[in-house]
Amino acid sequence: MKNWQILLVVALSSFRTEPLLAHGAKIQYGNTNAIIIRATYDDGTPMKQAQAVVYAPNAPTVPWMKGITDHKGQFTFIPDPSISGNWDVKVRQSGHGSIVSIPIQKGLIASKNKPEVAGVKLLTNNSDLTFLQKIIMAAAGVWGFLGTALFFSRKPVNEKK
Amino acid sequence: MKYNFIKSNTIVFIFLFLAGCSGVGNTSSNTSVMESQGTLSLVANGEDFVRKGFTTKDGWQINFERVEVTLGEVTAYQVAGGFNPEKKSLIKSHKSIQLLSDSKTIDLAKGGESAKSILVKATQVPAGFYNALSWNMLPKMDSAFADGRTILLEGTAIKGDRRLNLLLGFNQPLKYLCGEFIGDSRKGMVKTSENTELEMTFHFDHIFGDQTVGAEAEINQKALGFEPLANLASSDRGRRSLASPASERVPWARQPRQGRSSFARQGTSDNLKLGQQDLSQKLSLEAYQKLENAIAGIGHVGEGHCSIVK
Numbered sequence: 408m409k410n411w412q413i414l415l416v417v418a419l420s421s422f423r424t425e426p427l428l429a430h431g432a433k434i435q436y437g438n439t440n441a442i443i444i445r446a447t448y449d450d451g452t453p454m455k456q457a458q459a460v461v462y463a464p465n466a467p468t469v470p471w472m473k474g475i476t477d478h479k480g481q482f483t484f485i486p487d488p489s490i491s492g493n494w495d496v497k498v499r500q501s502g503h504g505s506i507v508s509i510p511i512q513k514g515l516i517a518s519k520n521k522p523e524v525a526g527v528k529l530l531t532n533n534s535d536l537t538f539l540q541k542i543i544m545a546a547a548g549v550w551g552f553l554g555t556a557l558f559f560s561r562k563p564v565n566e567k568k
Numbered sequence: 569m570k571y572n573f574i575k576s577n578t579i580v581f582i583f584l585f586l587a588g589c590s591g592v593g594n595t596s597s598n599t600s601v602m603e604s605q606g607t608l609s610l611v612a613n614g615e616d617f618v619r620k621g622f623t624t625k626d627g628w629q630i631n632f633e634r635v636e637v638t639l640g641e642v643t644a645y646q647v648a649g650g651f652n653p654e655k656k657s658l659i660k661s662h663k664s665i666q667l668l669s670d671s672k673t674i675d676l677a678k679g680g681e682s683a684k685s686i687l688v689k690a691t692q693v694p695a696g697f698y699n700a701l702s703w704n705m706l707p708k709m710d711s712a713f714a715d716g717r718t719i720l721l722e723g724t725a726i727k728g729d730r731r732l733n734l735l736l737g738f739n740q741p742l743k744y745l746c747g748e749f750i751g752d753s754r755k756g757m758v759k760t761s762e763n764t765e766l767e768m769t770f771h772f773d774h775i776f777g778d779q780t781v782g783a784e785a786e787i788n789q790k791a792l793g794f795e796p797l798a799n800l801a802s803s804d805r806g807r808r809s810l811a812s813p814a815s816e817r818v819p820w821a822r823q824p825r826q827g828r829s830s831f832a833r834q835g836t837s838d839n840l841k842l843g844q845q846d847l848s849q850k851l852s853l854e855a856y857q858k859l860e861n862a863i864a865g866i867g868h869v870g871e872g873h874c875s876i877v878k
Contacts, residue, residue, distance in 0.1 A: 448786065467697070468754050493649065497750060501781065502771070504750035504871035508650045 439485055440514045444507065446480045446498040453480030457500035464492025488514030604760040608693045610642060610667045611685035613769045614676030617778075619683055621723075625777025628794040630734075632677045632723035637770060638708040639688065640671035641743075644756070644766055645700035651747040653875035659700050659745055665693045667766075671706045676770060677723075685767060698756040698766055699748040701869055707741055714739065714843035719863065721772075725794055731837045732801050739844040740860065743877040744768075744867040751870035769868040775859070792859045800850050801838040 446454040456475055459482040463471040476482045476498065486494050491513060497506040510517040614635055616622070621631035645651070645661035667689055674686050707716035714720065714737020725732040749755040749767050756766045777791035848856055867874045 450786075462754070468757055495650075499750060499871055501785075502787070502871050503873075505652075506650065506748050506750060506872070510649070 440488075441483050441485045442494070442496075442509060442511070442516070443481055443483045444496050444498070444509075446476055446482070446500075446505070448503065453478065454498060454500050454503075455480060457498050460497045460499075461486075462495040462497070463487065463490050464494060465490050467495065486511050486514055491517075604695045605692050606695050606758040606760055607690050607763040608644060608665070608667065608698060608756070608758050609690045609763055609765050610644075610688040611765050611767050612637065612639070612674045612676060612688050613685040613767050614772065615769065617772050618676045618770070619679075620681045622773060622776075623779040624725075624794040625779055625783065625788040625791055626793040626795040627727055627779060628776070628798065629726045630723060630776060630794065631726075632721060634720065634722040635676040635770075635772070636673050636708070636720040637676060638671055638673045638706045638718055639768070640668065640704045640706040642666070642668035642688070642703040642768075643701070644693070644698040645702070646696050646698055647700045647747075651700035651745070653745055653747050653873055656875050659702060661700065663694065663696060665691065665698070667691050667693075668703075671708070673708055685765070688768075690763070693758055695758050695760050698758060701746045701749075701756075701766060701768065702744060703768055703867075704743045705741055705867070707739060713737055713841070717843065718742075719866075725798065725840070727794075727798070730798075732798060732840045733837055734797075734840040735842075736797070736840070736847075737843040738847075738863050740863050742864060744874040745877060746867070746869040746874035747872055749869045750872035755870075767870060769870050770866050771868050772866060774865045775862045790858070790862060790865070792855060792862055796851060796855045797840060797842070797847075800842060800846075801840040 444459070446457055446459075448454060454476055455478050457480065459474045459476055460470045461472040461474075461484050462469070463486070471494075472484055474482055474484070482496070482498070484496075491511060493508045494511050495506055495508050498504060614632075618632050618635045621629065623629050643664055643666050645659050645665075646663040647659060647661045651659050651661075672688060674688060676686060678686060705718040707718055708720075709715060710717075713735065717737035717739050718741055719736075719738040721734065721736040721738075723734055725734050749769075751767075755764065758764050773787060774791060776794050777788040778785070781787060842850070847859060851859065864876050864878075867876070
């Protein structure tokens with residue numbers, strides 16, 4: 408190898424700012440929104456080491472994630488914020504099991520009261536009202552206010568006469 | 569003018585109120601002709617406990633020849649957010665389909681050890697996710713034995729050198745309200761032109777217990793076991809051969825299936841033939857209450873529990 412080639416290799420190598428290490432490891436950290444569920448039996452005993460399966464709303468029959476609950480019966484997952492809708496989490500152990508449907512919008516629970524697994528029973532507060540029913544209820548409320556305002560703003564009858 | 573205004577205002581308000589209320593609660597589906605449909609196959613599953621037999625919590629080896637349940641008024645529901653039976657409430661759905669209106673008796677032991685779930689009825693339904701199910705356990709009127717029974721168990725129970733030919737009839741009509749099927753896969757999701765299952769599961773280990781899970785397991789704590797029933801068996805030792813088929817012992821009994829109850833040696837056997845009324849009279853109050861609760865608890869959807877309406 409010619410001298411100028413050797414010098415070029417040495418020169419390029421000297422531009423490395425990080426040492427070259429075998430078996431290096433990096434740890435990074437940051438904030439995110441995780442969903443925690445807790446599974447217990449009817450008597451309140453945690454479902455330890457139970458199978459947990461998460462289903463995303465865009466593919467409800469295909470497991471999105473599988474895992475195991477911890478010693479408190481808890482299982483944590485981070486939903487894909489780009490997939491909004493009802494995320495279903497199933498927990499099973501020794502012939503017992505339940506499933507909870509968690510409404511999630513942009514990675515956050517779309518509900519005032521957070522669903523919680525209680526005794527393999529996951530408490531949801533989803534209303535069974537349809538969108539149409541909600542619109543009609545809102546319209547009824549508005550109409551009530553409007554009607555009341557119009558009633559009190561009417562002209563006295565004797566003034567017309 | 570004033571009264572006309574109030575009248576029109578009131579009429580509009582009432583109309584909106586009624587329109588908002590409509591559709592709340594249970595609603596039957598008004599299936600459009602144009603709505604896409606698929607097939608929902610209702611199946612009943614007694615699991616391996618029924619098909620292959622099992623050992624009770626007190627050591628009796630049970631094998632069934634016949635396990636009959638009489639079902640009726642089976643309805644599948646689509647519930648926003650799912651139905652939680654632990655809340656002990658009624659099912660509030662935005663769509664419901666009755667899959668079985670009349671009563672039908674199903675033999676869960678039919679088909680042998682490798683049999684799949686028993687098909688009850690296949691129905692064309694609108695596509696969607698049927699994540700709740702209800703059904704009734706109805707009495708079967710049959711003068712042969714335990715008239716009005718909802719469940720019939722026929723088979724053998726063996727422990728040590730003792731063998732019982734069992735024929736038990738339970739009469740506990742009730743209604744199960746269940747959420748989504750819980751198992752290896754999800755069931756009840758009907759897609760256009762496709763066939764999917766919806767399963768009623770019956771856990772007979774809840775009555776007798778299961779030796780494989782240990783004495784401390786919840787199921788064994790709540791189960792009656794078999795010993796209290798075995799103590800009620802009528803003794804006719806030495807009269808019959810262990811190898812004699814069930815049909816020789818009781819006229820309405822079926823022939824045992826191949827590979828089951830095949831005692832090669834000669835010996836003695838007792839008969840355990842009891843209906844619900846016999847059990848209520850012969851069992852202790854505590855044991856009978858345990859049995860009643862255990863029978864009520866056999867209805868599941870896979871591993872998912874159901875609430876009970878008596």
